[in-house]
Amino acid sequence: MGHHCCSKQMVKRGLWSPEEDEKLVKYITTHGHSCWSAVPKHAGLQRCGKSCRLRWINYLRPDLKRGTFSDHEERTIIDVHRILGNRWAQIAKHLPGRTDNEVKNFWNSCIKKKLIAQGLDPKTHNLLPASRSLLHGGNGANPSSNNPAQFHSNGGAAVVSVATTPFTISSPTKAAAYDTVTVTPPPEMAPTMYDVPNPNGMLMGHDQAAAAAIPGYPYHPDNSGGVLMSFRDQNAGLQTSMDFVNGSSSSSSMDHAAGMPNGNGFSQGMGAAFMDLTAGMWTTAAVDSAMCAGMEVVQPLLPQGLLQGEVVVGRQAVMNGGGAVADKGMDMMDVSSVYGGAGATTFDLELMESCALFCGSGVGGSTGNAMEQLQWDC
DNA sequence: AACAGGGGCAACCGCTTGCCG
């Protein structure tokens, strides 16, 4: 059955011959492809326009990289897939020279198997039931010890790491309603640990004096006791800090992502959403759910005293302060591996912005499903 | 050397989306 665009034509199917490739390349480079349905006719090919388009996009385009995927590309795919799911075209946009088809094939033939071998569900990036039972088989006192959930993509090999990531954004791709766990923060989660220098490139601060003492920390003089959060993009050598009290951000890679409504990259709406969200996360104060519609924050206490916050965008607007993370089938994005550090990927701030923008829209009274919007906007 | 099985990848199929008259 041919395509509707060429159903009346006798078209060839199957693999392309070098002669056909040559004809197509010659025509496209000379005339372009303003109308694919007209291309085969003008190029002298017995193919349908759709087939020509596919051949050009997936194989003949001069800007294609081809060849095996690098470790860096693999990490990028895993990171972005964790957020977007099987949206291959979107993922491919983060990999210059790669096509969605190529990414999809690489995922299905390689990455998926690696994740499964590591005990992770390739769809959700969560632990597979078998691994989960192993993980939770003990007393569960130390959530990060030998825990595959702390997997950081690193050259395609699983790294069971000590949790150095202070901040994780989680996105339940197609999660149904899930429970939330509200636990009173333990006394040890005092402001003394609010300043978290992260060797992986991310820093969150609360106490400005301590934050200012950290070399290179983007101390904000107006950040009076508020939460200041810094992203370092070591690939681009850029840095962005966000002052959640003032709902602003400063400098760097935020600015050169397209479509941002203000010069600082983050919109005011987003800043407000994050401000309250983060304030709730750090202070465990009650937060008006309408401010962060569909967002949930949980924060496990990491062994070395770091505080890991998880922003979970889900159906219900619940702010949780403290306690262990309950695995409810959520996808998790390790921001540190995204925004900097040895495992940094090209997955840039644009993704987070687009996610965060929605959070801002929630502030404005959006009634849409937060998670859906998060995903779709990405 | 021959064969079977599996993996990888190019191409196809069909649904969705966007544009235009």
Added chain:
DNA sequence: TCGGCAAGCGGTTGCCCCTGT
């Protein structure tokens, strides 16, 4: 507003090649 068309996109198929027996 609606319908037609083209392009975009993700899932699936099928061929080719490699490897193990």
